[in-house]
Amino acid sequence: MKRMFLVLTLIFSLVLTACSNASYEVKEGNTLVVGLEAAYAPYNWTTQTANDYTVPLSGQPGAYVDGYDVVIASYIADELGLVLEIKAIEWDGLIPALQAGQIDVIIAGMSPTSERKQTVNFSTEYYRAQQVMVVRSNSTYADATQLSDFSGAKVVAQLGTLQDDLIEQITGALHQTPLDSYNALTNSVLSGVADAFIAELPVAMSIVQSNSNLSYVNFSGTNGFTLSEEDVTTAVALRKRDAALLDAINGVLESLSTETRDAWMLAALSRQSE
Template identity: 30%
Template structure:
């Protein structure tokens, strides 16, 4: 074998070794390639689901913790983009994000444009009463009672539909709870997450949330209409988090222990 052939074989062998090394997913520095990034859109203005406290770098909230846990279960990293709520579905349709999580209600109009995960949270209007209250156990018991609601909210509109209720409209949920504790009203009606978060965050004593919901709506994770695989992967990860108790830990952090 002449020298030219020998050199050709050596060069070919070296190239083959280099090519095989590249196929192993090595980035050239002896480290495995990073997981594919999951691009997530959210409107970061809806505490306790998504918000950003002053001085905090990362976005916080129930949705933020949940989507990070889902991505981890899928073996992927997360890149969260702060978008206007009305821009989330167009961003999914344009494929600039992979999914959206933002306290988004699953409804037929949205389902015509995007896929949804299985529901991960059921919202709706709930009622808070004093812990020693026994006469009020459901919304039907509010006739002849005084109820505090936040002015301009859906809770105010819905409670006004109940006959015989004396309504006090106040500026904030905190004002409503203060009025309840001062015995100025018999009950407070608000969105479920608002009630649960306020009680948990403030470690409120002497009050309790009743289980009945005046209205109910499911929140889901929105996904591009064409991406059935991602929908299945998200559902599988969400199912696993509910089975292993991680979902309940995240829920308890923001809303207290599940009833």
């Protein structure tokens, strides 16, 4: 009897392993589980108020998520006939959650960097943005026009992001220990612990809208960061084995014009500031 139990346990384990390694089936009615932070406005943020754009957060009764990523996720799910589910996961846990099968895709304002491409696949871009510096409005850095103006400044960024790597391009900057969230980054600059942090333009616009004591510096021409194509784009992250889902998502994204994407981002910024 004990031997039979062990055999059944082994079979059950093999079945679970096979299922966990199966590729996603793009079939009408299937659930698409999306992972994001729900704390990266205007891409995504948590709200207690439902509207035409929000989606309930899985496992968090009464909580909803809104933002540009949510609009993109909803559009993809609708176009493919899938049922959308969204989970809030901390930034550093997103790729591990994807690999573990807890989510099917990441739609979280994530840049398709070379390092990330070693472990996951990325769709074509669904947004493109500039990198800017967020500073106190009354600081000397508010009038900066080029990166060299931040020599000697205490600069910080979010942990595990492109922005943290970009600090190395600022000659003479004092690279601060990266922080977990944009709330922490905002508080660091407001309190004077840091002089500036780096963010994508839409994120900076969202933060400045909510904090009158902050402003952002946008560089022109060659005065700013040296960026590769992957540094200015955001894309959907998927498991390597989900080729069919990748093709389907790319097909949906191809139908979106730049004008539509920009309009959706502006609308997200408007909702976030309310």
